[in-house]
Amino acid sequence: MMSVTSIARNKVLPFLRKSTKMQSTASLSSLVKLEEKQGYAVVSMQKTPVNSLSLEMIQALSQSLIELEKNKCKGIILTSACPGIFSAGLDIREMYQPTDDRLNQFWSSLQTLWLQLYGSKMATVALINGHAPAGGCLLAMCCDSRIMLNGKSKIGLNETKLGIVAPSWFKDTFVNTIGVRQSERALQLGSLFSPEEALKIGLVDKLVPDMETATAVAEAELKEFLQIPGMARYLSKMKIREAAIKDLSETREADLNQFVNFAKTDAVQKGLGLYLQSLAKKN
Numbered sequence: 194m195m196s197v198t199s200i201a202r203n204k205v206l207p208f209l210r211k212s213t214k215m216q217s218t219a220s221l222s223s224l225v226k227l228e229e230k231q232g233y234a235v236v237s238m239q240k241t242p243v244n245s246l247s248l249e250m251i252q253a254l255s256q257s258l259i260e261l262e263k264n265k266c267k268g269i270i271l272t273s274a275c276p277g278i279f280s281a282g283l284d285i286r287e288m289y290q291p292t293d294d295r296l297n298q299f300w301s302s303l304q305t306l307w308l309q310l311y312g313s314k315m316a317t318v319a320l321i322n323g324h325a326p327a328g329g330c331l332l333a334m335c336c337d338s339r340i341m342l343n344g345k346s347k348i349g350l351n352e353t354k355l356g357i358v359a360p361s362w363f364k365d366t367f368v369n370t371i372g373v374r375q376s377e378r379a380l381q382l383g384s385l386f387s388p389e390e391a392l393k394i395g396l397v398d399k400l401v402p403d404m405e406t407a408t409a410v411a412e413a414e415l416k417e418f419l420q421i422p423g424m425a426r427y428l429s430k431m432k433i434r435e436a437a438i439k440d441l442s443e444t445r446e447a448d449l450n451q452f453v454n455f456a457k458t459d460a461v462q463k464g465l466g467l468y469l470q471s472l473a474k475k476n
């Protein structure tokens with residue numbers, strides 16, 4: 194199996210400098226399902242109940258992208274097999290009372306996944322078939338196009354509501370997607386948007402009424418991207434994204450230290466504990 198480190202040495206993904214211990218492909222496949230279609234793949238997150246991004250889930254997504262790029266896959270539709278949820282974002286339990294080693298691996302793996310997906314040569318469409326708060330929204334924003342199922346789901350970067358701060362690269366992705374003013378307001382307020390609101394501010398590109406339509410629209414959208422000569426499409430995408438990618442690539446260690454120190458503060462730990470309790474109380 195190709196490791197992240199060996200990928201880093203070739204020219205395909207030159208920014209992947211940080212090594213993380215990857216799980217075996219077999220142990221990761223239960224979390225992410227890959228379905229090969231003609232010329233593209235459907236990547237379905239299937240970590241029940243809410244596709245929370247634990248270390249293993251992040252590594253499974255990362256590994257899937259590595260495999261797909263290795264197999265010269267040209268495009269993906271990223272979606273969820275969990276009913277009503279695209280992804281609940283970062284697994285809060287990874288940040289609450291963590292060990293240093295796991296917390297380091299967790300954040301470093303997330304950095305790697307962001308660099309891979311945001312800078313992917315593949316054409317990428319997110320089919321957001323449910324809630325996409327925080328890290329779930331980030332995953333969707335890393336894609337080239339977002340199709341969202343209309344209904345009661347919410348999407349946005351709600352970190353401040355948990356008493357945490359979205360790091361610079363989350364902010365950069367948000368600004369590149371919806372612009373400075375909308376991002377400044379939504380980041381401070383930790384806004385979660387309905388599909389209609391998300392469409393209005395450009396956080397998603399199209400709404401669909403049901404899953405049958407969603408699949409057809411996502412496929413058509415991906416095919417539109419794939420009709421453009423690959424190198425021209427990729428280099429154009431990078432014109433928008435390369436500054437943010439370069440910034441994190443050059444500051445990974447500092448970003449990791451900042452996250453670890455911030456996450457371990459008493460105030461953050463208390464806030465995360467209360468938030469976990471509030472989620473548990475709901476049930």
Ligand SMILES: CCCCCCCCCCCC/C=C/CC(=O)SCCNC(=O)CCNC(=O)[C@H](O)C(C)(C)COP(=O)(O)OP(=O)(O)OC[C@H]1O[C@@H](n2cnc3c(N)ncnc32)[C@H](O)[C@@H]1OP(=O)(O)O
Pocket residue numbers: 242243245277278280281282283284285286324326327328329351352355357358359360451452455456469472473475476
């Ligand atoms: C000084 C300046 C320094 C600046 C430096 C900055 C550096 C620091 C940066 C730190 C930033 C870290 C970034 C974090 C980004 C994130 O992604 S944080 C996660 C945010 N996610 C959420 O807020 C979503 C929370 N979940 C929900 O709102 C709901 O679960 C849902 C709407 C997604 C689904 O609702 P429903 O279908 O009703 O399911 P539930 O019953 O709520 O949940 C089922 C089950 O799952 C558990 N769960 C839900 N979400 C998470 C999660 N994110 N992590 C872990 N677990 C989760 C929930 O507790 C239930 O568990 P039980 O069945 O009760 O065991």
